[in-house]
Amino acid sequence: MTLSIALEPTPIETDAYGVVRVSRTRVTLDTVVTAFLEGCTPEEIGEQYPSLQLPDIYLVIGYYLRHRDEVRTYLAERQRQANIIQEEAEQRFNPIGIRDRLIARRNQSR
Template sequence: MLLIPTVTPIPRVTDASGIVRVSKTRITIDTVITAFLEGATAEEIGEQYPSLHLCDIYFVIGYYLEHQAEVDAYLRERQRLATEVQQEAEKRFNPIGLRDRLLARRNPQG
Protein backbone atom coordinates (compact mmCIF):
# COMPACT_ATOMS: atom_id res chain seq x y z
CA MET A 1 0.00 0.00 0.00
CA LEU A 2 1.39 3.34 -1.06
CA LEU A 3 0.80 6.28 1.27
CA ILE A 4 -0.14 9.38 -0.67
CA PRO A 5 0.33 12.70 1.10
CA THR A 6 -2.83 14.75 1.22
CA VAL A 7 -3.66 18.20 2.44
CA THR A 8 -6.46 18.26 4.99
CA PRO A 9 -7.97 21.65 5.83
CA ILE A 10 -7.84 22.76 9.44
CA PRO A 11 -11.30 22.09 10.93
CA ARG A 12 -12.17 25.67 11.77
CA VAL A 13 -14.98 28.06 10.99
CA THR A 14 -15.02 31.78 11.67
CA ASP A 15 -18.48 33.07 12.56
CA ALA A 16 -19.93 36.51 11.84
CA SER A 17 -18.49 37.84 15.13
CA GLY A 18 -14.96 36.76 14.18
CA ILE A 19 -14.91 33.90 16.66
CA VAL A 20 -13.07 30.82 15.40
CA ARG A 21 -14.74 27.52 16.26
CA VAL A 22 -13.83 23.93 15.61
CA SER A 23 -15.93 22.94 12.58
CA LYS A 24 -19.44 21.65 13.18
CA THR A 25 -19.25 22.39 16.93
CA ARG A 26 -19.81 25.34 19.24
CA ILE A 27 -16.37 24.81 20.79
CA THR A 28 -13.96 27.69 20.17
CA ILE A 29 -10.33 27.13 19.30
CA ASP A 30 -9.64 29.26 22.39
CA THR A 31 -11.05 26.44 24.49
CA VAL A 32 -8.94 23.76 22.85
CA ILE A 33 -5.72 25.76 22.88
CA THR A 34 -6.17 26.98 26.45
CA ALA A 35 -6.71 23.41 27.64
CA PHE A 36 -3.61 22.31 25.70
CA LEU A 37 -1.52 25.14 27.17
CA GLU A 38 -2.72 24.16 30.65
CA GLY A 39 -1.28 20.70 30.08
CA ALA A 40 -4.25 18.67 28.85
CA THR A 41 -3.59 16.03 26.24
CA ALA A 42 -5.69 15.79 23.09
CA GLU A 43 -7.38 12.74 24.59
CA GLU A 44 -8.23 14.62 27.79
CA ILE A 45 -9.65 17.51 25.78
CA GLY A 46 -11.74 15.00 23.83
CA GLU A 47 -13.07 13.52 27.06
CA GLN A 48 -14.02 16.95 28.33
CA TYR A 49 -15.63 17.97 25.01
CA PRO A 50 -17.21 14.85 23.48
CA SER A 51 -18.54 16.77 20.46
CA LEU A 52 -14.94 17.16 19.27
CA HIS A 53 -13.31 14.48 17.17
CA LEU A 54 -9.83 13.52 18.33
CA CYS A 55 -8.36 14.15 14.89
CA ASP A 56 -9.82 17.70 14.92
CA ILE A 57 -8.24 18.37 18.31
CA TYR A 58 -4.86 17.25 16.97
CA PHE A 59 -5.34 19.45 13.89
CA VAL A 60 -6.11 22.50 16.05
CA ILE A 61 -3.10 21.84 18.30
CA GLY A 62 -0.89 21.31 15.25
CA TYR A 63 -2.17 24.52 13.67
CA TYR A 64 -1.42 26.36 16.89
CA LEU A 65 2.12 24.99 17.02
CA GLU A 66 2.77 26.00 13.40
CA HIS A 67 1.15 29.45 13.68
CA GLN A 68 1.76 30.29 17.31
CA ALA A 69 2.37 34.03 16.86
CA GLU A 70 -0.84 34.59 14.89
CA VAL A 71 -2.95 32.42 17.18
CA ASP A 72 -1.50 34.05 20.30
CA ALA A 73 -2.39 37.47 18.84
CA TYR A 74 -5.94 36.23 18.18
CA LEU A 75 -6.19 34.89 21.75
CA ARG A 76 -4.90 38.17 23.21
CA GLU A 77 -7.49 40.12 21.22
CA ARG A 78 -10.26 37.77 22.39
CA GLN A 79 -9.10 38.25 26.00
CA ARG A 80 -9.03 42.04 25.53
CA LEU A 81 -12.59 42.00 24.19
CA ALA A 82 -13.75 39.73 27.03
CA THR A 83 -12.22 42.11 29.58
CA GLU A 84 -13.96 45.06 27.90
CA VAL A 85 -17.32 43.29 28.03
CA GLN A 86 -16.81 42.35 31.68
CA GLN A 87 -15.85 45.90 32.64
CA GLU A 88 -18.89 47.30 30.82
CA ALA A 89 -21.18 44.79 32.56
CA GLU A 90 -19.67 45.65 35.94
CA LYS A 91 -20.27 49.36 35.28
CA ARG A 92 -23.91 48.68 34.48
CA PHE A 93 -24.46 46.04 37.16
CA ASN A 94 -22.18 46.63 40.13
CA PRO A 95 -21.12 43.19 41.47
CA ILE A 96 -20.13 44.57 44.89
CA GLY A 97 -22.75 43.49 47.37
CA LEU A 98 -24.62 41.45 44.76
CA ARG A 99 -24.86 38.38 46.96
CA ASP A 100 -26.28 40.43 49.84
CA ARG A 101 -28.83 42.10 47.53
CA LEU A 102 -29.95 38.75 46.16
CA LEU A 103 -30.25 37.24 49.63
CA ALA A 104 -32.25 40.27 50.77
CA ARG A 105 -34.72 39.70 47.92
CA ARG A 106 -34.99 36.04 48.82
CA ASN A 107 -35.55 36.59 52.55
CA PRO A 108 -37.37 39.90 53.00
CA GLN A 109 -37.31 41.25 56.54
CA GLY A 110 -40.72 41.87 58.00
Protein backbone atom coordinates (compact mmCIF):
# COMPACT_ATOMS: atom_id res chain seq x y z
CA MET A 1 0.00 0.00 0.00
CA THR A 2 1.31 3.43 -0.88
CA LEU A 3 0.43 6.62 0.87
CA SER A 4 -1.28 9.16 -1.32
CA ILE A 5 0.23 12.56 -0.54
CA ALA A 6 -2.03 15.49 -1.24
CA LEU A 7 -1.30 19.16 -0.75
CA GLU A 8 -3.82 20.88 1.47
CA PRO A 9 -4.75 24.45 0.58
CA THR A 10 -4.29 26.96 3.37
CA PRO A 11 -7.74 27.71 4.79
CA ILE A 12 -7.50 31.49 4.71
CA GLU A 13 -9.35 34.05 2.66
CA THR A 14 -9.51 37.80 2.39
CA ASP A 15 -12.89 39.39 3.03
CA ALA A 16 -14.37 42.42 1.27
CA TYR A 17 -12.54 44.76 3.66
CA GLY A 18 -9.12 43.21 3.11
CA VAL A 19 -9.11 41.32 6.41
CA VAL A 20 -7.61 37.83 6.24
CA ARG A 21 -9.75 35.27 8.06
CA VAL A 22 -9.67 31.54 8.59
CA SER A 23 -12.01 30.19 5.92
CA ARG A 24 -15.67 29.83 6.84
CA THR A 25 -15.13 31.58 10.21
CA ARG A 26 -14.96 35.11 11.58
CA VAL A 27 -11.59 34.41 13.23
CA THR A 28 -8.82 36.56 11.78
CA LEU A 29 -5.31 35.55 10.82
CA ASP A 30 -4.17 38.14 13.38
CA THR A 31 -5.93 36.24 16.14
CA VAL A 32 -4.39 32.87 15.35
CA VAL A 33 -0.87 34.19 14.77
CA THR A 34 -0.92 36.38 17.89
CA ALA A 35 -2.10 33.48 20.05
CA PHE A 36 0.62 31.26 18.58
CA LEU A 37 3.31 33.91 19.16
CA GLU A 38 2.10 34.30 22.76
CA GLY A 39 2.81 30.61 23.30
CA CYS A 40 -0.58 28.97 22.76
CA THR A 41 -0.57 25.52 21.24
CA PRO A 42 -2.89 24.80 18.31
CA GLU A 43 -5.06 22.80 20.71
CA GLU A 44 -5.34 25.79 23.09
CA ILE A 45 -6.23 28.06 20.17
CA GLY A 46 -8.94 25.58 19.22
CA GLU A 47 -10.30 25.66 22.77
CA GLN A 48 -10.42 29.46 22.70
CA TYR A 49 -12.03 29.57 19.26
CA PRO A 50 -14.34 26.56 18.85
CA SER A 51 -15.35 27.59 15.33
CA LEU A 52 -11.83 26.63 14.19
CA GLN A 53 -10.97 23.09 13.18
CA LEU A 54 -7.66 21.81 14.62
CA PRO A 55 -6.23 20.81 11.20
CA ASP A 56 -7.02 24.33 9.91
CA ILE A 57 -5.19 25.89 12.87
CA TYR A 58 -2.09 23.83 12.06
CA LEU A 59 -2.31 24.84 8.39
CA VAL A 60 -2.65 28.53 9.28
CA ILE A 61 0.34 28.36 11.64
CA GLY A 62 2.29 26.54 8.93
CA TYR A 63 1.40 29.31 6.50
CA TYR A 64 2.67 31.90 8.98
CA LEU A 65 5.93 29.96 9.49
CA ARG A 66 6.50 29.76 5.73
CA HIS A 67 5.58 33.40 5.05
CA ARG A 68 6.74 35.23 8.18
CA ASP A 69 7.85 38.42 6.47
CA GLU A 70 4.64 38.85 4.50
CA VAL A 71 2.45 38.05 7.50
CA ARG A 72 4.43 40.41 9.75
CA THR A 73 4.04 43.18 7.17
CA TYR A 74 0.30 42.48 6.99
CA LEU A 75 -0.02 42.47 10.81
CA ALA A 76 1.93 45.72 11.10
CA GLU A 77 -0.36 47.38 8.57
CA ARG A 78 -3.45 46.11 10.44
CA GLN A 79 -2.03 47.54 13.69
CA ARG A 80 -1.33 50.86 11.98
CA GLN A 81 -4.93 51.00 10.73
CA ALA A 82 -6.26 50.10 14.19
CA ASN A 83 -4.21 52.91 15.73
CA ILE A 84 -5.63 55.42 13.23
CA ILE A 85 -9.19 54.30 13.96
CA GLN A 86 -8.59 54.53 17.70
CA GLU A 87 -7.14 58.04 17.38
CA GLU A 88 -10.12 59.16 15.30
CA ALA A 89 -12.56 57.70 17.81
CA GLU A 90 -10.78 59.34 20.73
CA GLN A 91 -10.85 62.70 18.94
CA ARG A 92 -14.59 62.38 18.35
CA PHE A 93 -15.39 60.92 21.77
CA ASN A 94 -12.92 62.07 24.41
CA PRO A 95 -12.29 59.06 26.71
CA ILE A 96 -10.97 61.22 29.56
CA GLY A 97 -13.62 61.57 32.23
CA ILE A 98 -16.09 59.29 30.46
CA ARG A 99 -16.89 57.38 33.65
CA ASP A 100 -17.77 60.61 35.45
CA ARG A 101 -19.92 61.80 32.53
CA LEU A 102 -21.79 58.49 32.41
CA ILE A 103 -22.44 58.54 36.16
CA ALA A 104 -23.64 62.15 35.96
CA ARG A 105 -25.97 61.27 33.07
CA ARG A 106 -27.35 58.29 34.97
CA ASN A 107 -27.95 60.44 38.07
CA GLN A 108 -29.79 63.06 36.00
CA SER A 109 -32.22 60.50 34.64
CA ARG A 110 -33.23 59.31 38.12
